[in-house]
Amino acid sequence: MTRTRDDQLDGLGTVTDTVGRARRAAPGLADAGRKRRARMLETMAGQLERSRAELVATAAAETALAPDVLDAEVTRTADQLRMFADVLREGSYLEATVDAAPAGDVLRWLRPLGPVAVFGASNFPFAYGVAGGDTASALAAGCPVVAKEHPSHPRTCRAVLSALRTAAVAAGITPDVIGMVSGFEAGAQLVTHPDVTAVGFTGSVGGGRALFDLCAARAEPIPFYGELGSVNPAVVLPYAARTPDAVIEPLVTSMLTRGGQVCTKAGLVFLPDDAEDLADxxxxxxxxxxxxxxxxxxxAAAFPAGTAKRAALDGVEVLCGDGPVAGAGERGPVRPVLLATTxxxxLADANADLREECFGPYAVLVRYRSVAELRTALAVLPASLVAGVYGTDDDLTDARGVLDVLVDRAGRVVWNQPTSGLRVGWATHHGGGYPASTAAGTTSVGATAIRRWLRPSALQGWPTALLPDELRDASGGAEPSLPVRRDGRLHLPRAEAAA
Amino acid sequence: MTRTRDDQLDGLGTVTDTVGRARRAAPGLADAGRKRRARMLETMAGQLERSRAELVATAAAETALAPDVLDAEVTRTADQLRMFADVLREGSYLEATVDAAPAGDVLRWLRPLGPVAVFGASNFPFAYGVAGGDTASALAAGCPVVAKEHPSHPRTCRAVLSALRTAAVAAGITPDVIGMVSGFEAGAQLVTHPDVTAVGFTGSVGGGRALFDLCAARAEPIPFYGELGSVNPAVVLPYAARTPDAVIEPLVTSMLTRGGQVCTKAGLVFLPDDAEDLADxxxxxxxxxxxxxxxxxxxAAAFPAGTAKRAALDGVEVLCGDGPVAGAGERGPVRPVLLATTxxxxLADANADLREECFGPYAVLVRYRSVAELRTALAVLPASLVAGVYGTDDDLTDARGVLDVLVDRAGRVVWNQPTSGLRVGWATHHGGGYPASTAAGTTSVGATAIRRWLRPSALQGWPTALLPDELRDASGGAEPSLPVRRDGRLHLPRAEAAA
Incomplete structure (x- = not known):
């Protein structure tokens, strides 16, 4: 597809201009209602798929990720947009609630916050990018999005932006429901702009914390939903360690997906100290x-430095990965690094270097002498997005105590499956304590991610004529068109209730 | 009831000790499950009612609120505890969700955060106090509470603490699910304690913002749910202004409930500039x-100073309230103050003094010349907890535009009813933008207040034997004991579905 320069820049502007457009687009997007927004999201999904070849080629050149991996990610990103269309049509997300009262009903529902800033990740240019989960959930909620162009894949960002804006117009909605700003300084300007009402972020602890602090220091603070960093533990229980065939594949997948550059990577693999066959x-x-x-x-610069620093720690052994493949400072291929410790x-690693995330093909085996010692180690780990446990039926007794510790510290706990490869659905949770997330009560992926961009609103004693369209049938005795809680009891639409 | 000194101090300790007790109480409170926690809350409600005479007398002496007002507040506080027992039994609050997957279901539900700090308000020693909505919702969620003793009614706080601890023991749960700390410095220590996972606060903008900032600056930031301050507008539309009989009572109630010391007070009353009869x-x-x-x-010190400062502003007229009743500096009765402006x-009030909350029997009439001018004025107000609109059928056209502006800025918008006198139920929303709330996505009152103390947790591929008791019947095809979303579709328990 040939484009003029002006076409390419469409939607990309200064912070002031782009946020202004988003603010002016907000009432229309909210008033479009659930059904029109659902159609817009589906149109966006279709447009991404139609632009698939260009998107994949552009992202492959910028990220060095494999085209088949990126192709699958385009599909996942389109599916995610369609999932939020389902979420809109189902309608529970509005939390429509009616309490009857003598002087007139009290109705509670959720309304969009307003323009939202989205900072995508380096590692998923589509699924956590300009059209990723933050954008999809925010648009679904009725919030226009101003994305921050990612410096490591700007052309991909622009191509996605163009696809989304084209689709918005095709769906009869202003393209300004999605815009973009570029450059380091624009990021700070964006999160401190008075018309920005919330921020979604996926990235580093350093960058994320700096933006979090800016949001908290505003005259009117706004929520910062950041997914910053996560060293995810994988635990092989004693009996499972004796049947390595069952655990090797999911463990290797967990360590090496996308070259170990996923936030769900198993970074610390705990195994019994006598599991020599598994370790080998x-x-x-x-x-x-x-x-x-x-x-x-x-x-590319952080990987050799970070792995070398950890390899030099007391009590850490290098199992594989000595020496670079590429020359120093080059962005060439790197050799996977596997370290081991006890x-x-x-626990002796005073700076907690081993408990910090390091992107790339790198993991540490941690040998434990007893399940009691294992639990002690797990209890000192930072909060993580996910934890994996491998066990057989004979491990179930030990598993309880281990799962208790992990569930307290990880947003998702997986049994006998890779930690990487997050399923996107209604039950998805992708979050956790800090620094895995800056908002442990929320998720950045899955149907409930929409809740971050909404706020409750109560309408008390309003005449029916003045109620918003979507609430008019929630009150009174009629069959509602969406799930409604009336006087504490949930009522489902007839089609749902009959099913 | 006679008490020894030791009894009185039970549950009151240093921050370190009290938070430590709360932390140790947390697993047992979570594991008690919905039904036992519901019984505990009901036992607490009963114990408050049994202590009613002592509680009312103590609070009346400390707060100068009328005994009948406090008596009703004890009832409201007990009812609130019982409402959360209903919320627990109903079970939707867990958001139990199951996605079937070939390798094993993904289950998502909500888990308690851990120990929670609660700072009660000066104006509702019971309903927003040690046994108030923050405590009731946190205990319901399964989070132990450490309350901060309020310096203006410490004896009331202690009497309530004692009642709650007595009730916890009677319900077979450790009394350490509720504890208390005392003193200004203890507040800052409490919100920065590493084992405190969230904070509920009702109070001033200054104090609340200082604690919010401490929470945001922690190495691991925690959510601060603060209700800080609110200047609530009440709008009399043109036709309603011609029938003053219908609006006088709810307006006066809105201005003068509890001596104008409620966060839902109508502080700015907008009326047409020709509504001389209503104004008079x-x-x-x-x-x-x-x-x-x-x-x-x-x-008592802020009231004469604050009203005098506002009365001296350009274009502000004093309609009533000249001169104090009590002498300067005394905590004696005060004369209601009614100001008027246009x-x-x-808009000319450069320091926005008129847009800041002032506790006490004080309000400002704001005369508007047209509905367009009214909308301009409403759009510059800070976010508020509530807004009131008075209209007749002839006002409906004007009402739409006014309600649009108000719904954007106020958590609750009331039609032809007082803004004060919040109903506590399932549809309740008590929150709003900053400074009405530091977390616009949440409420401090009503059934959904429980959501603040919970975080999602996903369990992927777990064997049924390892699932938490409350989730075991959520998976698979059996009739669930609580509402469950399976593969995107809500399923209600049989009793609910049949009703």
């Missing part, structure tokens, strides 16, 4: 794994 | 109203 097989798999090119220059070594 | 009748009602003694020395005067 993991070492051989890591040593034989492909040498990925990392996502950008900053990650619980004692993990 | 409001003036006469204010001038003839009782002279309340204010809640504490600080509010929209021009409101």
């Amino acid at each position: 097989r993991l070492r051989r798999r890591m040593a034989a794994a492909p040498h990925p090119v990392l996502l950008n220059a900053s990650i 619980v004692t070594g993990l | 009748r409001l003036r006469r009602r204010m001038a003839a109203a009782p002279h309340p003694v204010l809640l504490n020395a600080s509010i 929209v021009t005067g409101l």
Whole structure:
């Protein structure tokens, strides 16, 4: 597709201009209602799929991710937009609630906050990018989005932006429901702009915390929904360690998906100290794994430095990965690094370097002597997005105590499955305590991610004629068109109730 | 009831000790499950009612509120605890959600955060106090509470604490699910304690913002749910202004409930500039109203200073309230103050003094020349907890535009009813933008207040034997004991579905 320069820049502007457009687009997007917004999201999904070839080629050139991986990610991103269309049509997300009262009903429902800023991630240019989960859920909620262009894949961002704006117009809605700003300084300006009502962010602890602090320091603070960093534990219980065949594949997948550049990577793999066969097989798999090119220059620079620093710690052994593949400072392929230590070594790491995330094909095996010692180690880990546990029926007794500790510290706890490869659905939770998330009560992925961009509103004693369209049938005795709680009791629409 | 000194101090301790007790109480409170926590809340409600005479007498002496007002507040507080017992039994609050997947279901539900700090208000020693909505919702969620003793009614706080601890024991749960700390410094220590997971606060903008900032600056930030301050507008539309009989009572109630010391007070009353009869009748009602003694020395000092400062502004007229009743500096009865200005005067108030809350029997009439001018004025007001609109059928056209502006800025918008006198139920919303609330997505009152103390947790592929008791019947095809969303579709328990 040939474009003029002006076409390419459409939707990309200064912070003041782009937020202004978003603010002016907000009432129309809210008033479009659930059904029209659902159609808009589906149109966006279709437009991404129609632009698939261009999007994949552009992102492959910028991120060094494989085209088949990116192709699947376009599908996931389109599916995510369609899922939010389902969420809109189902309608529960509005939390429509009516309490009858003598002087007139009290109706409570959720309304969109207003323009939202979205900072996408380096590692998923589509699924956590300009058209990713933050954008999809915000648009679904009725909030226009101003995205921050990602410096490591700007052309991908622009191509996605163009697709979304084209689709908005095709759906009869202003393209200004999605805009973009570019440049480091624009990020800080964006989160401090008085008309920005909330921020979604996926990225580093350093950058995320700086923006979080700006949001909290505003005269009128706004919520900052950040997914910052996560060292995810995977635990192989004693009996499972004796049947390595069942755990090798999901563990290797957890460590190496996208070259170990996913927020759900298993970074610390706990295994019994006598599980030599398992350790050796993991070492051989890591040593034989492909040498990925990392996502950008900053990650490429951090990987050799970060792994070398950890390898030099007391009590840490290098199982594989000595020496770079590419020359120093180059963004060439890197050799996977597998380190090993003991619980004692993990606990003795005074700077907690081993408990910090490091993107790339890198993990640490942590040998435990007993399940009691394992629990002690798990209890000192930072909060994480996910934790994995591998067990057999014989491990169930030990599993209870381990799962108790993990559920307290990880947003999602997986049994005998890879931690990477998040399913996007109604039950999805992708969050956790800090620094996995800056808002542990929320998720950045899945149907309930929409809740972040909404606020409750109560209408007390209003005449029916003045009620918003979507609430008019929630009151009174009529069959509602969406789930409604009346005087404390949930009522489903007839089609749902009959099913 | 006679008590020893030790009894009185039970549950009151240092921050370290009290938070430590709360932390140790947390797993047991969570594991008690919905039904046992519901019984505990009901036992607490009963114990408050059994202690009613002592509680009312203590609070009347400390707050100068009338015994009948406090008696009704004890009832409201007990009812609120019982409402959360209903919320627990109903079970929707857990948001139990199951997505079937080939490798094993993904289950999502909400879990308690952990120990919670609660700072009660000066004006509702029961309903927003140690046993108030923050505490009731946190205990319901399964979070132990450490309350901060309120310096203007410490004996009331202690009596309530004692009642709650007695009830916890009677319900077979450790009394350490509720504890208390005392003193200014303890407040800051409490919100920065690493084991405190969230804060509920009702109070001033200054104090609340300081604690909010401490929470945001923590190494691991925690949510601060603060209700800080609110200047609530009440709007009399043109036709309603011609039938003053219908609006006088709800307006006076809105201005003078509890001596004008409620967060839902109508502080700015907008009326047409030709509504002389209405203005005059409001003036006469204010001038003839009782002279309340204010809640504490600080509010008593702020009232004459604050009203005098506002009365001296350009374009502000004093309709009634000249001169104090009590001597300067005394905490004696005060004369209600009614000021008047125009929209021009409101907009010209450069320091926005008229747009700041002032506790006590005080309000400002704001005369508007047209509905367009009215909308301009409403759009510059800070976010508020509530707004009131008075209209007749002839006002409906004007009402739409006014309600649009108000719904954007107020958490609750009331039609032809007082703004004060919040109903506590399932549809209740008590929140709004900053400074009405520091977390616009949440409410401090009503059934959904429980959501603040919960975080999602996803369990992926778990064997049924390891699932928490409350989720075991959520998976699979059995009739669930609580509302469950399966593959996107809500399912109600049989009793609900049949009703």
